[in-house]
Amino acid sequence: YSHNNRVNRWNKNVITYNIGRYTSDLPHSTVDSLIESALSVWARASTLTFVRLRTQRADIMVEFSTFEHGDAYPFDGSKGTLAHAFGPGEGIGGDAHFDDDETWTAGSKGFNLYLVAAHEFGHSLGLRHSQNPESLMYPTYKSSRSSHNLLSKEDISIINSLYGPKNSQ
Numbered sequence: 384y385s386h387n388n389r390v391n392r393w394n395k396n397v398i399t400y401n402i403g404r405y406t407s408d409l410p411h412s413t414v415d416s417l418i419e420s421a422l423s424v425w426a427r428a429s430t431l432t433f434v435r436l437r438t439q440r441a442d443i444m445v446e447f448s449t450f451e452h453g454d455a456y457p458f459d460g461s462k463g464t465l466a467h468a469f470g471p472g473e474g475i476g477g478d479a480h481f482d483d484d485e486t487w488t489a490g491s492k493g494f495n496l497y498l499v500a501a502h503e504f505g506h507s508l509g510l511r512h513s514q515n516p517e518s519l520m521y522p523t524y525k526s527s528r529s530s531h532n533l534l535s536k537e538d539i540s541i542i543n544s545l546y547g548p549k550n551s552q
C-alpha cells in the first residue's frame with residue numbers, strides 16, 4: 384500500500400537510496416543486487432537515475448522489519464501484506480519497508496524480492512495502485528511476472544507522465 388504524501392513526484396532526477404537493516408534470508412550482496420535491479424526497472428523507463436549512499440540518510444531508505452517498526456503501519460507476520468512504501472517527500476517519503484516475516488528469495492520460492500521491490504519503488508516514485516492485473520502496480524503479488532519486462536504500458540505511461548518520457552539518448 385502506498386501511504387500517500389502531499390507531493391506526488393520528486394523534483395529532481397537523481398534519487399538516492401540506502402539499504403539499512405537487511406533480511407537474514409539472503410546474502411547482503413544478493414539483496415544489494417536485487418534492489419539495484421528493481422530500481423533499474425524504473426530507471427530504464429524514465430529520466431531517473433539512482434545513487435546508493437551507505438552512511439547518510441537517502442531519499443529512499445530501504446529496510447526489512449517485522450510488526451511494529453516505527454511508522455503507523457505495523458507488519459502482520461508471515462504472508463498477508465509483504466511490504467509497503469511512501470510516496471515522494473521529505474523524511475519517511477520514498478522509504479520502502481519489507482516484512483521480514485516473509486521468506487525473501489531471488490528465485491521462485493517464497494516471495495521474490497526483485498518483484499516486490501520493483502512494485503514498492505513504483506510507490507516511492509509516486510505511482511499508486513492499478514486495477515490492471517497486468518500492471519506491476521497491481522496490489523496483489525504475482526510470481527508469474529516475467530522479470531525482463533515487468534512494466535505494463537500503463538506503468539510506463541504513468542512514470543512518463545510524472546517525470547517526462549525517457550530522454551532520447
Ligand SMILES: CC(C)C[C@H](CC(=O)NO)C(=O)N[C@H]1Cc2cn(c3ccccc23)CCCCCCNC1=O
Nearest residue numbers: 384385462463464465466467468499502521522523524
Ligand atoms: C503487490 C505486493 C508486492 C505488495 C502488496 C502490498 C502493497 O501494495 N505494497 O505497496 C501486498 O503485499 N499484497 C498482498 C495482498 C494480499 C493477498 N492476500 C492477502 C491476505 C491478507 C492481507 C493482504 C493480502 C491473499 C493471500 C496471499 C498473501 C501473500 C501475498 N500478499 C499480497 O499479494
Ligand SMILES: [Zn+2]
Nearest residue numbers: 384385506522
Ligand atoms: Zn503497493
Ligand SMILES: [Zn+2]
Nearest residue numbers: 452454456480
Ligand atoms: Zn513501514
